[in-house]
Structures are given as structure tokens and as C-alpha cells.
Amino acid sequence: MAGEQVPLKTYRGNCHCTAFVYEISLPEIKQATECNCSICYKKASIFVFPKPSDVRFVKGDPSALTNYTFNEKRFTHKFCSTCGVSLMVVGHLTPPKAGEDKAPDNGFNIRTFQHGQTDVWKLDIKTFDGAALPSAYDAPKFTGFPPAGDAEDLQLYTGSCHCGAVTVGLKSKPLNKDSQGLMECNCSICGRYGATWAYPPKVQVVIEGRENLGEYYFNKKIASKRFCKTCGVPVCSEAAECTEEQVAQMDEASRQWYTRSKDLTAFNLRLINGLNVNDLNPTRFDGYTFIKPGYVEP
Ligand SMILES: [Zn+2]
Ligand SMILES: [Zn+2]
Ligand SMILES: [Zn+2]
Structure with missing residues (x-):
């Protein structure tokens, strides 16, 4: 299909507090890929990658977003420090070869698009098995005192944010497809x-690291x-x-x-x-x- 031009559609998105507003252009999104790695899963991020020339920040400078990296720091995950919305990720989808000077790719989280432009619930979403990649993630452990709730049908669930600054304990009835x-x-x-x-109920939740x-x-x-x-x-x-x-x-x-x-x-x-x-x-x-x-x- 050499030379055939795929028409581009412009999508407008923003963090919730509206400090950051962007527009990106890419072929109409009919399906998307959700990665199940530790960070994409916790943030529910679904990224699309427009060409760098098809990205425009209408408001806010992306360098003012808060950066989060981990492991080999291959990708920088960027979120708004005011509203906590994860807008984008910056990194190389395919690592540059030795000596190659290649601009990083910008992935935008389609959950931050303005209403009505895509419907995440109706989109054909495929899974990318990022969890199976070799760089293993060690889930931070909850070490707090377990929350209240000793009814027999309650069990203790534990977890954390990605970086481990916040860990959580939850007493809940078994969580499954019938919940x-x-x-x-x-x-x-x-x-x-x-x-x-x-x-x-609040008493069935303990959040460590509230600060x-x-x-x-x-x-x-x-x-x-x-x-x-x-x-x-x-x-x-x-x-x-x-x-x-x-x-x-x-x-x-x-x-x-x-x-x-x-x-x-x-x-x-x-x-x-x-x-x-x-x-x-x-x-x-x-x-x-x-x-x-x-x-x-x-
Ligand atoms: Zn709501
Ligand atoms: Zn914001
Ligand atoms: Zn964290």
C-alpha cells in the first residue's frame, strides 16, 4: 500500500484539573492494546503512539508532568501532580541500536481523551503480555496491622501502589466474578x-503511607x-x-x-x-x- 494516505483523526485529551491539554492525530482508533505489566495494570493505562510531529500540547508543558520510572527506566510514566491523572509515557518502543540517535516515542493514555471521542468500554482491546517480560516486578508488601472485620466470610487482601510508598490491606468478602x-x-x-x-466500610481498609x-x-x-x-x-x-x-x-x-x-x-x-x-x-x-x-x- 505504498503511497496510500491513511486519513488522520485528531483526538483531544487532558488531565482532570485541566493543567494539561493535548491534541494528537493518528488513524481512527478502532482497537487498542492494553498492556498487563505491573504499571500499566495498576494505572489501567491504554496507550496509543502518534508520530512525534502529530503531538501538540494546547496547554501545559509536558516537562512539568511528574515523572515515574522503575527497573531499567526504559519508559518514563508521566502524570499530573495535582489530579493524579496519568497522561502519557515516553520511551523507545524499540531500543535504539548502538550509536543510533532516535527520538523517543510518546504514548498517550486514551482514557484521558475527552468524552465521546473513543469509548473504552466498546473498543476492541487486545492484551499485550508485558507481565511476561523478563524484568520482573517485586510487588511491595503490606506490613501494616490488618484491618478490622472478623466476620467469617471476610478475607484479607493486600497490595500497594506501584512504587510501594503506599501499601494497603483490605478485608473483603471473596473477590471473584460473582462479587x-x-x-x-x-x-x-x-x-x-x-x-x-x-x-x-472504612474500618475494613488500612492504608499505610497516607502521607x-x-x-x-x-x-x-x-x-x-x-x-x-x-x-x-x-x-x-x-x-x-x-x-x-x-x-x-x-x-x-x-x-x-x-x-x-x-x-x-x-x-x-x-x-x-x-x-x-x-x-x-x-x-x-x-x-x-x-x-x-x-x-x-x-
Ligand atoms: Zn466516577
Ligand atoms: Zn491535572
Ligand atoms: Zn507509589
């Missing part, structure tokens, strides 16, 4: 985080989204600390949500070791349409 009450949401923040949420969590509030500022400040893995979402007076002043929908949520932790199951969220059956919630006021795309 109820798990959720994936396509709202502006959950869609970008790619999280698979469980909603255990390493970034906190992000938006919209009505009643929920705090928390992510590891070092590696950018989304950890949990919790109701903000509000006084009775503040609760009394909330609108009805917010007050109902707050009352229901204040003793729960929305917990990202992608942190758990030895569990694959693809083996679960989370409910898919159209939060993007449901949550009002809606998110304003920059």
Missing part, C-alpha cells in the same frame, strides 16, 4: 483513573480522590471531612451522597496483589451522564 457492588465508572475522574472500585497520598478535590469538593504522589497510581476516594453545619448546608443530592459515603472507602482493586480485575464483573456506571453538574471539557 456484588463493584463498579467501573466513566465519569470524568473515574474514567481517567480507570479504577475498579469496591466500597468497603504519600496526593489529594484532589473538584466540583462540589465533597470527595477526595487520592493517588500516590510518587508513582501516580489512584488509590481511593473518600468523602471529605465535613462539619455537621457544612452537611446541613449541602444540596439534597450531595447530602444523600455524603451520608451514604462518609463511612466507606472507594477502594481501587487494581492495587491488590494476586487479583485480576478482569476476572471480576463490576457494574459499569454511566457517571459521565448521571453526575450533575457535568464536567466541562477544556
Whole structure:
């Protein structure tokens, strides 16, 4: 097909707080490849790689994103330190030969595209078995005191962010394809985080290294989204600390949500070791349409 021009489509994306907005052009995305390596799995990142000349930052300088590397540092994973959204990865898909001067590839996480440009839930997604690559990842261990919850049907699950600054213990009913009450949401923040949420009572969760969590509030500022400040893995979402007076002043929908949520932790199951969220059956919630006021795309 020499000389045949594939028409390019422009995709616009951004982190949630809108500090970083980009446009990339590439052939229409009809399928994507999800890598199951330790970092892509925890971040739920699905990357596409436009040509460097087809990348434009509309707002924000990508060098101001927070960098995270590990192992041989082949790829730099870049996320926004304000909202914890992982925007892109920079590195060579095929390593340069000795003496070769080759610009690195830029991968953009399609979960950060603006709403309606691709639908991750409908896309044909293939898996790249990055977990099988030789550079093994040693999952950091949770060494904290196990959370409360001694009902017989509860078992202890442990895990961490990628870098290990945050480790977690969760008491939960067995997590499997029959588990109820798990959720994936396509709202502006959950869609970008790619999280698979469980909603255990707070007492059934222990988070070690809380001081390493970034906190992000938006919209009505009643929920705090928390992510590891070092590696950018989304950890949990919790109701903000509000006084009775503040609760009394909330609108009805917010007050109902707050009352229901204040003793729960929305917990990202992608942190758990030895569990694959693809083996679960989370409910898919159209939060993007449901949550009002809606998110304003920059
Ligand atoms: Zn941001
Ligand atoms: Zn981390
Ligand atoms: Zn959501």
C-alpha cells in the first residue's frame, strides 16, 4: 500500500484539573492494546503512539508532568501532580541500536481523551503480555496491622501502589466474578483513573503511607480522590471531612451522597496483589451522564 494516505483523526485529551491539554492525530482508533505489566495494570493505562510531529500540547508543558520510572527506566510514566491523572509515557518502543540517535516515542493514555471521542468500554482491546517480560516486578508488601472485620466470610487482601510508598490491606468478602457492588465508572475522574472500585466500610481498609497520598478535590469538593504522589497510581476516594453545619448546608443530592459515603472507602482493586480485575464483573456506571453538574471539557 505504498503511497496510500491513511486519513488522520485528531483526538483531544487532558488531565482532570485541566493543567494539561493535548491534541494528537493518528488513524481512527478502532482497537487498542492494553498492556498487563505491573504499571500499566495498576494505572489501567491504554496507550496509543502518534508520530512525534502529530503531538501538540494546547496547554501545559509536558516537562512539568511528574515523572515515574522503575527497573531499567526504559519508559518514563508521566502524570499530573495535582489530579493524579496519568497522561502519557515516553520511551523507545524499540531500543535504539548502538550509536543510533532516535527520538523517543510518546504514548498517550486514551482514557484521558475527552468524552465521546473513543469509548473504552466498546473498543476492541487486545492484551499485550508485558507481565511476561523478563524484568520482573517485586510487588511491595503490606506490613501494616490488618484491618478490622472478623466476620467469617471476610478475607484479607493486600497490595500497594506501584512504587510501594503506599501499601494497603483490605478485608473483603471473596473477590471473584460473582462479587456484588463493584463498579467501573466513566465519569470524568473515574474514567481517567480507570479504577475498579469496591466500597468497603472504612474500618475494613488500612492504608499505610497516607502521607504519600496526593489529594484532589473538584466540583462540589465533597470527595477526595487520592493517588500516590510518587508513582501516580489512584488509590481511593473518600468523602471529605465535613462539619455537621457544612452537611446541613449541602444540596439534597450531595447530602444523600455524603451520608451514604462518609463511612466507606472507594477502594481501587487494581492495587491488590494476586487479583485480576478482569476476572471480576463490576457494574459499569454511566457517571459521565448521571453526575450533575457535568464536567466541562477544556
Ligand atoms: Zn491535572
Ligand atoms: Zn507509589
Ligand atoms: Zn466516577
